[in-house]
Amino acid sequence: MSDPPKGPRVILEDDQPQIAPRLDFGWDQAVVPVVPPNPPSRWSGFGRAAAGVVVLGLGLGALEAANFTAAQFTRGAVQGWLTLGVVVAGFGLIASAGWAELRGLLSIRAVDRARAAFARGDLEAARSEALRWAGGMAEAAPLQPALRQVGSIAELRALLEAGPLAGLETQANALGRAAAVQAFAVTAISPSPGLDALVFAWRGVRLVRQVAALHGLRPGLAGTVALLRRTVFDAAAVAATDIAVDAAARALLSNKLLEQFAGEAAAGALAARRMLRLARVAAEACRITPPR
Amino acid sequence: MASLTDPLGLLRDAAMGAEQLGRGLLGQERIRLAVTGLTRAGKTVFLTSLLANLLAAGQGRRTLPALEAAAGGRLRGVRLVPAGIESLPRFDVAAHLAALAADPPAWPGRTEDLSTLELTLEVERRSWLGGLLGSRSITLELLDYPGEWLLDLPMLSQDFAEWSAATLQRLRRGPRAEAARDFLAFVDALPAGTPDDEALARRGFILYRDALRHCRDRLGLRFLQPGRVLNPGPRGEAPILWFFPLPHPEGSGLAMLLARRHAAYVADQRDNFFEPYFRRFQRQAVLVDVLGALHAGQEAFEDTAEALAAIAAALRYGGSWLDRLTGAGVDRAAFVATKADHVPGRQRDALAALLGALVAAPQNRAEGAGAATAVHAIAAIRCTEDDVVTLEGRPVAAVRGVLLRDGRSARIYPGEVPLRPPEPGFWDHGFFEMPEFQPPRLDAQGVSGVPHLGLDSLLAWLIGDLL
Ligand SMILES: Nc1nc2c(ncn2[C@@H]2O[C@H](COP(=O)(O)OP(=O)(O)O)[C@@H](O)[C@H]2O)c(=O)[nH]1
Ligand SMILES: [Mg+2]
Numbered sequence: 001m002s003d004p005p006k007g008p009r010v011i012l013e014d015d016q017p018q019i020a021p022r023l024d025f026g027w028d029q030a031v032v033p034v035v036p037p038n039p040p041s042r043w044s045g046f047g048r049a050a051a052g053v054v055v056l057g058l059g060l061g062a063l064e065a066a067n068f069t070a071a072q073f074t075r076g077a078v079q080g081w082l083t084l085g086v087v088v089a090g091f092g093l094i095a096s097a098g099w100a101e102l103r104g105l106l107s108i109r110a111v112d113r114a115r116a117a118f119a120r121g122d123l124e125a126a127r128s129e130a131l132r133w134a135g136g137m138a139e140a141a142p143l144q145p146a147l148r149q150v151g152s153i154a155e156l157r158a159l160l161e162a163g164p165l166a167g168l169e170t171q172a173n174a175l176g177r178a179a180a181v182q183a184f185a186v187t188a189i190s191p192s193p194g195l196d197a198l199v200f201a202w203r204g205v206r207l208v209r210q211v212a213a214l215h216g217l218r219p220g221l222a223g224t225v226a227l228l229r230r231t232v233f234d235a236a237a238v239a240a241t242d243i244a245v246d247a248a249a250r251a252l253l254s255n256k257l258l259e260q261f262a263g264e265a266a267a268g269a270l271a272a273r274r275m276l277r278l279a280r281v282a283a284e285a286c287r288i289t290p291p292r
Numbered sequence: 293m294a295s296l297t298d299p300l301g302l303l304r305d306a307a308m309g310a311e312q313l314g315r316g317l318l319g320q321e322r323i324r325l326a327v328t329g330l331t332r333a334g335k336t337v338f339l340t341s342l343l344a345n346l347l348a349a350g351q352g353r354r355t356l357p358a359l360e361a362a363a364g365g366r367l368r369g370v371r372l373v374p375a376g377i378e379s380l381p382r383f384d385v386a387a388h389l390a391a392l393a394a395d396p397p398a399w400p401g402r403t404e405d406l407s408t409l410e411l412t413l414e415v416e417r418r419s420w421l422g423g424l425l426g427s428r429s430i431t432l433e434l435l436d437y438p439g440e441w442l443l444d445l446p447m448l449s450q451d452f453a454e455w456s457a458a459t460l461q462r463l464r465r466g467p468r469a470e471a472a473r474d475f476l477a478f479v480d481a482l483p484a485g486t487p488d489d490e491a492l493a494r495r496g497f498i499l500y501r502d503a504l505r506h507c508r509d510r511l512g513l514r515f516l517q518p519g520r521v522l523n524p525g526p527r528g529e530a531p532i533l534w535f536f537p538l539p540h541p542e543g544s545g546l547a548m549l550l551a552r553r554h555a556a557y558v559a560d561q562r563d564n565f566f567e568p569y570f571r572r573f574q575r576q577a578v579l580v581d582v583l584g585a586l587h588a589g590q591e592a593f594e595d596t597a598e599a600l601a602a603i604a605a606a607l608r609y610g611g612s613w614l615d616r617l618t619g620a621g622v623d624r625a626a627f628v629a630t631k632a633d634h635v636p637g638r639q640r641d642a643l644a645a646l647l648g649a650l651v652a653a654p655q656n657r658a659e660g661a662g663a664a665t666a667v668h669a670i671a672a673i674r675c676t677e678d679d680v681v682t683l684e685g686r687p688v689a690a691v692r693g694v695l696l697r698d699g700r701s702a703r704i705y706p707g708e709v710p711l712r713p714p715e716p717g718f719w720d721h722g723f724f725e726m727p728e729f730q731p732p733r734l735d736a737q738g739v740s741g742v743p744h745l746g747l748d749s750l751l752a753w754l755i756g757d758l759l
Binding site: 007008009010011012013018019020021022023024025027028030031032033116119120121122290 | 348350351352353354355368369397414587674675676677681683690693694698699700701702703704705706707721722724726727730731732733734735739740741742743
C-alpha cells in the first residue's frame with residue numbers, strides 16, 4: 001500500500017452549476033419529537049403497600065358481602081333483597097367517592113397538560129386545552145371564538161392572562177384576604193399556639209379548595225393533597241410571590257384597629273401573611289399557563 | 293490567584309461557595325460554564341449552537357439525544373433568563389441564527405466585546421419523593437468575548453520587565469522575527485534610559501501592533517500580547533494600550549512610561565475581565581481549532597499549544613485546601629476540537645487524539661487540581677457531508693460542502709490527520725487554509741436548533757451529572 005497523498009487540497013466540482021444549493025440534512029424532520037415526553041413514574045414501596053391494603057380491604061370486603069348476601073337469600077327473599085340493597089348502596093357510595101376523587105385528580109392533570117403544552121410551545125395542544133378549560137368556566141366561555149383564531153403561543157397566553165386569568169387572580173386574592181383576616185383574628189384571640197396551628201391548617205386547606213374551585217377544578221381529597229403539595233413546596237413560586245404578599249399584608253394590616261394588637265399579634269400578622277401567600281401560590285398552581 | 297494575601301477575594305469566594313450550597317439545597321443551582329478558546333476557535337458559533345439546540349430541546353425537539361439520555365428524559369423546559377439590569381450586552385443568539393440562515397448566509401463577525409446570557413434548564417426530580425419538592429432549575433451562565441483577550445491572562449503575574457523579556461524572546465524566534473523585523477530594529481536601537489518621548493512611544497506601538505497583526509493574520513499565530521492591541525474592544529484604542537516590550541525595561545524615561553501603561557493595562561484587564569468572569573467557574577470547555585493550527589504549519593501548531601498551556605497555567609482550577617474550604621474549583625474541563633466537520637467521519641477520532649497531544653499540558657494542570665477531563669471532537673454547526681475523491685489514482689475520504697465565498701460546491705481532502713504532533717517532514721507541503729463553508733439550510737426562527745456533530749455528547753459529559 002502506498003502512502004496517502006500528502007497535504008490537503010480543494011477540488012472544485014466543475015460539472016456542477018456555478019451556484020450550488022445549500023446542504024440540507026433534513027434536520028427539521030430528524031428532530032421532530034416522536035412520542036410526547038412522558039416520564040416513567042415509579043411506584044414507591046409505600047405506594048404499592050397502600051394500594052395493596054386498599055385492594056385487600058375492598059376486595060375481601062366485597063367477597064364477604066357477596067357471601068353474606070347469598071347466605072341471606074337462603075334465609076328468605078326479603079332478607080336477601082334488603083341485604084343486597086344495603087351492600088349496593090354502601091359500595092355505590094364508596095365507588096362514587098372514588099370517582100369524584102379521580103375526576104378531581106384528572107382535572108388537575110389537565111392543568112399540567114395545558115402547562116406542558118405552553119412550555120413546549122405546542123400551539124395546537126395548548127389551544128385545545130385552553131378551549132376545553134374555557135368551556136367549563138363562565139368567565140372564560142365568551143373568549144372561545146378568539147381562542148380559536150390565535151396564531152401563536154404568546155398570543156394565546158396573552159389573551160388568557162389579560163382576560164379571565166387576571167380576573168381569577170383578583171378573586172383568589174380576595175379569598176386570600178378574607179382567610180387572612182380570619183386567621184389573624186383567630187390567632188389574636190386564641191389561647192394556645194396549638195389551636196392556632198390547627199385553625200390555620202384547616203383554614204388553609206379550605207382556602208386552597210376555594211381557589212381551586214374558582215379555577216374550575218374539583219379537587220377531592222387526593223386532589224387537595226396534590227395541590228397543597230405544590231402550593232407548599234414550590235419554592236420558586238413562593239419566592240416570586242413574597243414581594244407581592246409583602247405589599248398586600250402591609251395594606252391589610254395597616255389598620256388603626258389592628259395596629260392596637262401589634263405587640264402580641266405578631267403571630268397573627270404572620271398567619272395572615274401566610275394565608276395571603278397561600279392564596280397566591282394556590283392560584284399559581286391552578287392556572288393553565290405556566291409561571292413566567 | 294487565590295491566596296492568603298488576597299483576603300477580599302477569599303471572602304468573596306467563601307460567600308459564593310455558601311450561596312452555591314444554599315442554591316443546591318433549594319434545587320436552584322447556578323453553574324458558570326467558561327468557554328475558553330483562542331481567536332477563531334469557534335467560541336461564538338459554539339455558544340450560538342449550544343443555545344439554539346438547548347432551547348429547541350426544551351421545546352421537545354430531539355436535537356441533543358445524548359444529553360436527553362443523560363437527563364433520563366426529565367428535561368422539562370429550557371428558558372432564557374429575562375434581561376435584568378446587567379451592564380453588559382446580551383449575547384444575541386437570534387441575530388446570529390438569522391444571519392446564518394439568511395441568503396446569502398453570514399457567520400458571526402469578529403467578537404469585539406463581552407456579552408453574556410443565562411439559560412435555565414427545568415428538570416424534574418429523580419424520585420417520586422423528590423417530586424414533592426417540585427422541579428429543579430439549573431441556571432447556566434455563558435460568556436462570549438474576544439479570544440485575543442484571553443492571552444492577557446498570563447500577563448497578570450508578570451511585571452513589565454519580565455513581560456518584556458519573555459515577549460522579546462518569543463518575538464525573535466522563527467518566522468515571527470521576520471514579521472517583526474521593523475519593530476525589533478526599532479527597539480534594539482533604543483538605548484537604556486531613552487527619554488519618554490511621545491512620538492517614540494507612538495512609533496514603537498504602531499510597529500509593534502503591525503507586527504502582531506501580521507503574526508495573527510498571516511502566520512496564524514495566537515500567543516500575542518497584549519490582546520487588546522489586536523482587538524481593542526468597543527471603546528477603541530486608548531493610551532493605556534500604547535506600550536510594547538523593551539530590551540532595557542528598567543530605569544526612567546520611556547521605560548517608566550511604558551511600565552506604567554503596562555501596569556494600568558494589566559490592572560484594567562484583571563478588574564474588568566478576569567476577576568468578574570474567570571475567577572470562579574465550575575465547568576470549562578476549551579475550544580481548539582486543531583485542524584487550523586495543523587494546517588498553519590509547525591510554528592503555529594506549537595504556538596497554539598504554548599498559548600493554551602500559558603492560559604491554563606494562569607487560570608484558577610482550585611484544588612488547594614483553601615479552594616476546597618471556600619468551595620471554589622473546576623469540576624470538569626472538556627477539551628474540544630471544533631469544526632470536526634472539516635474532516636470525514638473516519639478521521640474524527642484522530643482529530644480528538646491529536647488534540648489530546650496538543651493540550652497535554654493544560655489537561656495535566658486541570659487534572660492535577662482534581663478536575664475531571666475529557667477530549668471531544670465536535671462541529672457546532674455541521675456544514676459538510678462525507679464524500680470520496682480520487683487523488684493520485686487512489687480513492688481517499690473527503691468532505692463536500694458549499695464554499696462561502698462563491699457558493700460553489702467543493703470537495704476537500706483535509707490530508708491525513710496524524711494521531712500525534714507530527715514529525716517536521718509533515719509540514720513540507722506548506723501553509724493551507726481551510727476555506728469557509730456555507731452553513732446548511734437552517735430555519736431562521738431556530739425552532740429545530742441547528743445540525744451539529746457530537747455537541748450532545750459533549751454537553752452530556754459537561755453538565756449531564758447536574759441534571
Ligand atoms: N465548518 C464549520 N466551521 C465553523 C464551525 N464553527 C466555527 N466555524 C468557522 O470558524 C469561524 C470562526 O468562528 P467564531 O465562532 O467566530 O470564532 P471565535 O473567534 O472563537 O468566536 C466561523 O466564521 C466559521 O467559519 C463549525 O462547527 N463548522
Ligand atoms: Mg467570537
